[in-house]
Amino acid sequence: MLEGLYKGSLEDASVRELDTPVVSLERIISGLQPAIDALEAFKPRETIHVLAEVKRASPSRGDLASIEDPSALAGLYAQGGATGISVLTEQRKFKGTLSDLQAIRAKVSVPLLRKDFIATEYQLLEARAFGADIALLIVAGLDQTTLGRLMTFAIDLGLTPFLETHDRFELERALELEAKFVGVNARDLSTFETDRNLFGELVHLFPKDVIKVAESAVRNQDDVRHYREAGADVVLVGEALVTSDPIASLTSFLEV
Numbered sequence: 001m002l003e004g005l006y007k008g009s010l011e012d013a014s015v016r017e018l019d020t021p022v023v024s025l026e027r028i029i030s031g032l033q034p035a036i037d038a039l040e041a042f043k044p045r046e047t048i049h050v051l052a053e054v055k056r057a058s059p060s061r062g063d064l065a066s067i068e069d070p071s072a073l074a075g076l077y078a079q080g081g082a083t084g085i086s087v088l089t090e091q092r093k094f095k096g097t098l099s100d101l102q103a104i105r106a107k108v109s110v111p112l113l114r115k116d117f118i119a120t121e122y123q124l125l126e127a128r129a130f131g132a133d134i135a136l137l138i139v140a141g142l143d144q145t146t147l148g149r150l151m152t153f154a155i156d157l158g159l160t161p162f163l164e165t166h167d168r169f170e171l172e173r174a175l176e177l178e179a180k181f182v183g184v185n186a187r188d189l190s191t192f193e194t195d196r197n198l199f200g201e202l203v204h205l206f207p208k209d210v211i212k213v214a215e216s217a218v219r220n221q222d223d224v225r226h227y228r229e230a231g232a233d234v235v236l237v238g239e240a241l242v243t244s245d246p247i248a249s250l251t252s253f254l255e256v
Contacts, residue, residue, distance in 0.1 A: 001059060002117075002189050006141050008092045009117035016098075017122055025125040029157070035133040036111045038160035039180055041083055042211050044233045048224060050253050051113065051213065052082035052246070053238030054104065056095040060192040063095075065242040070100040071107035073246065080250030084111035084134070086236060098130045105131025113162060117141060121153050134160045134181070139170040140189060148177050164215065171202055175210070182206070183213035183236065196223065200230035221252045228256050 042049050054070045054077075057063045067073055074085050087104055088096035101114055114132035118124060119142060127135045135154050137147060151161045163174040164183045174182050184202055186194040194217040206212050213234040214227035220240065227235050241249055 001192075002138070002141055005059070005090065005093060006117045006119055009090055009123070010119060012091060013120065013123050013126070016126070022122060022125060025122075025129040028129040029125065032128070035128065035158040035160075036109075038084065038111045038113075038134045038162075039211065041111050042181070042234055044211070047254055048228045048232060048256055049083040049234040050081070050224075050250060051084045051086050051234055051236040052077040052080075052241055052250065053086040053088065053115070053236060054096070054100060055086075055088050055238035055242055057093065058239075059093045060187070061239065064239055067242065071103040073242070074104040074108050076246045077241070077250065078108045078110050080247040081254050082110065082250060083234070084113060086113040086115050086238070087132075088238075089114055089116045089130075098126060101127075101130045101132060111160075118150065119146065121150070124150065124154050124157060124159065127154075128157045128159055132159065134162050136162050136164060138164045139173050140164075140166055144173060144177075147173070151177055151179065162213070165202075167198075168202055168205070171205055175205065175207065180209065181211045181213070183215045183234075186214070186216040196226060199227060199232060203231040206231075221256060224253045225256045 056067050077085050087101045088094040089098050111133040113134040114127035115136045154161045162181045163179040164185050165171040165174050166185050184199045186196050186198050196217040199214045211233050214232040215236040218235050218237045224235050
């Protein structure tokens with residue numbers, strides 16, 4: 001599944017590059033304000049941070065919400081207290097677009113994460129040009145050399161690399177590269193089942209200066225509390241927000 005998602009994202013990026021070459025993206029970036037410092041925005045605090053996701057669909061759950069106006073939803077997330085917003089831009093399985101990212105950037109002033117299957121420098125240029133401050137790099141989908149190269153390129157663009165891991169080996173790879181913003185995703189990529197206890201089993205491996213993000217299996221306040229008590233600085237939440245009253249849900253999460 002992961003291989004197919006990368007293949008599709010790279011094919012779609014190649015098509016976009018024909019219309020918007022690297023030089024065009026570089027020109028756009030040259031006129032932008034500096035990206036928001038995500039490490040500062042998400043630094044540990046007494047209450048947990050929420051990274052709220054604009055998510056229409058997923059391979060495991062199918063359609064979740066139509067989200068005709070992603071910027072309006074993002075505005076509610078910001079109003080509800082989300083520290084940052086994750087924007088899915090993969091179009092085939094998640095039904096997102098870069099236009100979503102661009103529209104949300106125009107609406108809110110919190111850090112934005114481009115969540116996609118990024119494997120090339122061109123995709124990182126897109127992320128920065130369309131308004132992202134953070135770029136997802138999935139450790140399971142990239143060899144160590146590529147991962148390190150893309151991290152360096154992202155940082156040079158002013159982006160904060162967000163490294164997603166799914167087990168101890170992947171987490172160790174991320175920490176070997178001195179990543180500072182790292183997630184543990186409870187979802188097994190081969191079975192799509194979730195293990196909410198995985199984060200707690202790996203949290204002791206995180207150095208003190210690394211921001212710890214718990215991803216997936218967040219359905220309600222109890223799940224957020226579970227992750228917070230395990231040591232998470234941030235929870236990334238998508239489905240639970242797009243299928244509920246987002247402000248009410250965020251309010252309950254931030255009470256943890």
